[in-house]
Amino acid sequence: MDPEREEKRVDERIRAAYRQPSATDEPARERLIARLASERTPRAGGLRGWFAVREYHARPVWVFATLVAVLAAGSWLGARFAGRHAPIAMAPVAGPSDASTLPVTFVLRAPGATRVAVVGDFNNWDASATPMAHSGSGDLWVLNLRLPRGVHLYSFVLDGSEWRPDPAAPLAADGSFGGHNSVIVVDGAGGL
Amino acid sequence: MNRTLALCLALAVATAARADEGSDEARLNARLAPEVAHQVSTLVNEARAAGLPTDPLIARAFEGASRGADAAGIVNGVRRQSSAQASARGALGPGSQPDEIVAGASALLAGVPADSLSHLRLARAGGSLVIPLVVLCDLVARGVPADVASVAVVTAARAGATDNVLLRIRERIHTGIENGGAPAGTTGEVVRQWLRMTAGRGRHGEGPGGESKRKTP
Numbered sequence: 001m002d003p004e005r006e007e008k009r010v011d012e013r014i015r016a017a018y019r020q021p022s023a024t025d026e027p028a029r030e031r032l033i034a035r036l037a038s039e040r041t042p043r044a045g046g047l048r049g050w051f052a053v054r055e056y057h058a059r060p061v062w063v064f065a066t067l068v069a070v071l072a073a074g075s076w077l078g079a080r081f082a083g084r085h086a087p088i089a090m091a092p093v094a095g096p097s098d099a100s101t102l103p104v105t106f107v108l109r110a111p112g113a114t115r116v117a118v119v120g121d122f123n124n125w126d127a128s129a130t131p132m133a134h135s136g137s138g139d140l141w142v143l144n145l146r147l148p149r150g151v152h153l154y155s156f157v158l159d160g161s162e163w164r165p166d167p168a169a170p171l172a173a174d175g176s177f178g179g180h181n182s183v184i185v186v187d188g189a190g191g192l
Numbered sequence: 193m194n195r196t197l198a199l200c201l202a203l204a205v206a207t208a209a210r211a212d213e214g215s216d217e218a219r220l221n222a223r224l225a226p227e228v229a230h231q232v233s234t235l236v237n238e239a240r241a242a243g244l245p246t247d248p249l250i251a252r253a254f255e256g257a258s259r260g261a262d263a264a265g266i267v268n269g270v271r272r273q274s275s276a277q278a279s280a281r282g283a284l285g286p287g288s289q290p291d292e293i294v295a296g297a298s299a300l301l302a303g304v305p306a307d308s309l310s311h312l313r314l315a316r317a318g319g320s321l322v323i324p325l326v327v328l329c330d331l332v333a334r335g336v337p338a339d340v341a342s343v344a345v346v347t348a349a350r351a352g353a354t355d356n357v358l359l360r361i362r363e364r365i366h367t368g369i370e371n372g373g374a375p376a377g378t379t380g381e382v383v384r385q386w387l388r389m390t391a392g393r394g395r396h397g398e399g400p401g402g403e404s405k406r407k408t409p
Contacts, residue, residue: 121251124223125258151291151322153251153298163259170330170362173301175252176269177259180333183298183326185291 101146102186106132106154108141108166113158116141120154120181127157153181216250223254228263232270244277245290248297276300283309284321295325302332308342315350323355327362334366336375344383351387361386 106118116132122145123129132141141156153172156164165171166182174180216236220229232253236246252273256266280296281288283306288296296309312324324345331341348361361382368378 119255119258121248121255124219125251125254127258151294151326153255170326171333173298173303173329173333175255175301176272177256177261177265179259181255183295183330185322185326187322 101148104145104147104184104186106143106145106156106166107168108132108156108164109139110141110156110158110164111139113139113141115159117157118143118145118154119157119163121152122147122154127160132156147184147186149186152184152186154184155179155181216246219250220253223257224266225263228253228266231267235267235270235274239274239277242278244274244281245293248277248294249273272301273297279306280309283307284313285310289320289322292321292325295322295329299325299329299332302329303338304328304332304342305338308338308346311342311346312349315346320355323358324349327358330362331365331375331379334369334375336365336369336379340376340379344379348383348386351390353386357386 108116110116117127118130118132119125119127130143130145132143134140135142153175154166156166158164163179165180169182169184172181172183217229217233220233220236223229224232232249236249239249240246249270252270253266256269261269276297277293279300280293283300284292284296299309300306308328309321309325312321312328316324328341328345331344332338336344344361345358348358353361364382365375365379368382369375373381
């Protein structure tokens with residue numbers, strides 16, 4: 001038999017099976033209804049009251065205003081205390097793996113280098129934040145990161161002092177400090 | 193009721209701006225000398241008030257510190273970045289996305305004339321200019337004269353070149369220059385070649401190189 005026709009026939013049988021009404025068990029249904037009807041509504045007193053379902057009435061505008069006020073207060077307090085006690089988040093090395101970040105791999109061939117790091121706007125240009133790993137053979141250095149979507153500038157730092165742009169990436173303008181950076185566009189659509 | 197709502201919203205916006213300022217200042221103080229941090233913070237707040245991206249300014253200050261620039265150099269670098277962003281937004285139009293402004297600022301700092309950015313916007317109305325601006329900046333940084341690079345990218349964009357095509361054109365030019373070609377001549381030749389190839393196929397051809405892959409959405 002033609003395999004295509006056979007496949008269509010099987011497909012139609014499956015569809016037909018789904019269209020058939022399910023057999024009903026009337027006594028069982030009645031027992032279930034009776035049991036549900038006889039169950040008592042849980043009392044909402046004492047500790048159980050905290051877990052009971054309740055119904056409230058509120059005007060949406062006041063709910064929204066309260067939400068805004070709470071958020072504003074939280075934001076203000078957060079900024080105030082973050083500024084005093086936790087001033088800086090230096091290294092989003094392996095940043096949150098949510099939809100706003102995407103995995104990026106940096107690779108550099110650097111013969112003779114003993115240390116290589118990536119510096120960029122994603123790690124506050126801190127040469128100690130994201131060291132690259134030696135690949136184990138040859139002169140390749142590799143680093144996997146998750147970066148936020150958008151345009152990022154970066155460079156490689158060899159042995160703590162020599163800055164070098166990525167030979168495989170587009171160059172950015174010389175940003176006033178004597179040396180080009182590279183550009184990466186993280187957009188999830190091929191980018192750079 | 194509406195007044196209450198408006199008041200709450202205004203409070204939230206003002207508080208968020210204050211939180212941003214405080215957070216930026218803390219980041220700058222943690223890394224820079226107090227006087228430098230203060231000057232940079234002033235520039236950052238001015239940029240924020242003007243609706244410009246502020247993270248690139250802070251990043252520029254940190255880059256300067258990491259590269260060992262002195263205080264004046266760092267502040268000057270941040271000021272140049274801020275000024276370039278303002279010019280880029282002016283040239284690209286008020287609806288420009290932050291990434292476009294950052295890429296446009298980089299192109300301007302590389303020496304691309306501001307009107308090239310406006311021409312690029314017209315050539316690709318409604319589409320993102322990030323990749324065209326990155327390609328333009330890269331070409332100039334590799335020694336292609338700014339006017340030649342601008343004409344090349346604007347012409348290609350006007351002819352319907354996608355981001356993928358522009359990136360491939362950039363690679364071709366880069367290879368040509370590495371192999372000893374003159375930057376201006378190589379750029380003109382690669383773009384002319386692509387235009388010839390696409391002329392027979394209509395717009396959106398995906399050369400050079402004979403490929404006909406389309407960019408997936």
